[in-house]
Amino acid sequence: MTDTQGPRVPRSSTLVIRSSVRAHQASRRVRAYRRAVLGLLFLVLSVWGANTLLVGRPIRAALAADAGAARLQLRARFQYYLDLTTLVLDLRSPDATPENAFVSLALAARAMGAADRSFRRVVLAHGRDAVFVLSGGDFARLGADLAAGRNPIALARSVPQKLRGAAGASGFGPWTGALPPVLGLQAADAAAAAGRWASGIQ
Numbered sequence: 113m114t115d116t117q118g119p120r121v122p123r124s125s126t127l128v129i130r131s132s133v134r135a136h137q138a139s140r141r142v143r144a145y146r147r148a149v150l151g152l153l154f155l156v157l158s159v160w161g162a163n164t165l166l167v168g169r170p171i172r173a174a175l176a177a178d179a180g181a182a183r184l185q186l187r188a189r190f191q192y193y194l195d196l197t198t199l200v201l202d203l204r205s206p207d208a209t210p211e212n213a214f215v216s217l218a219l220a221a222r223a224m225g226a227a228d229r230s231f232r233r234v235v236l237a238h239g240r241d242a243v244f245v246l247s248g249g250d251f252a253r254l255g256a257d258l259a260a261g262r263n264p265i266a267l268a269r270s271v272p273q274k275l276r277g278a279a280g281a282s283g284f285g286p287w288t289g290a291l292p293p294v295l296g297l298q299a300a301d302a303a304a305a306a307g308r309w310a311s312g313i314q
Contacts (some may be wrong), residue, residue, distance in 0.1 A: 163189045166229065167199060174223035181216040184208055188220065197232040199224070199251075202239065208310040210302035214268035217246075221255030236275070238312030244275040244305070272301040278314050 171188040175181040184205045191198035201220060203213060217236070224231070234251045236244040257267055272284035284301040287294045308314070 159193050163193055166190075166227075167224070170223045170227050171201075171220045174219045175216055178215065178219055180209075180212040181219055184212055184216055186216050186220070191235060197248075198235060199231045199233075200235045200237050200242075202237045203309050204238070206310050208306055210299070210306040211265055211268050213306040213309060214271045214302060215264045217251075217271060218254050218258040218264060218267050221251050222258045223255070225252060225255040225259060236309050238309060241312045241314060242278050243309050243312060243314055244277060246271075246275055250274045269295070269298040269302050272298070272305040275305060 167188040167190065171186070175184065175186060184203065187202040187204070189200050189202070190196055191200050201217065203216075205213075230252055231248040233248050234246040235242045236246065254267060254271070258264060273286040275284060277283065284305060287297045
């Protein structure tokens with residue numbers, strides 16, 4: 113009888129072949145995993161670099177040039193690190209004075225204006241908590257006013273009435289009437305708003 117099966121492969125050789133196939137498949141899985149990890153690491157570094165280059169570094173440089181603002185811990189980033197339409201300013205200085213806090217906001221606005229960057233809105237945050245929201249238009253005007261030479265303290269006192277809380281309600285100004293009482297009310301609003309921003313009280 114003719115053998116139609118061809119030469120038989122020894123059992124030991126079959127085991128070697130199967131082991132080699134499994135090793136090759138495992139090696140491919142390891143290489144694929146490494147490529148995925150490297151790709152994710154590259155993405156994370158790219159996002160972090162974009163935040164640093166586009167908003168973090170320019171705002172940090174602007175604050176460093178001002179004696180009062182330089183003492184604050186104010187970090188800038190895009191919302192979720194990816195939303196280029198929303199700037200997040202994270203204040204981590206619980207002892208920030210109203211003047212330092214809101215002059216820093218104006219300095220950040222001027223820096224972004226100089227870099228020709230605009231936003232739909234600006235979130236004043238403490239850590240992960242959004243405390244206030246400022247419209248992009250008000251933020252841009254604040255920077256333009258500072259660049260035009262307006263008094264920084266007067267600008268700082270004008271900020272609270274432009275702020276909205278996380279739910280959209282405003283608890284500050286605007287105030288009208290005789291100048292001395294209005295200045296006192298604006299100063300009180302600035303102190304309250306800066307305290308809430310610096311401590312994360314919504």
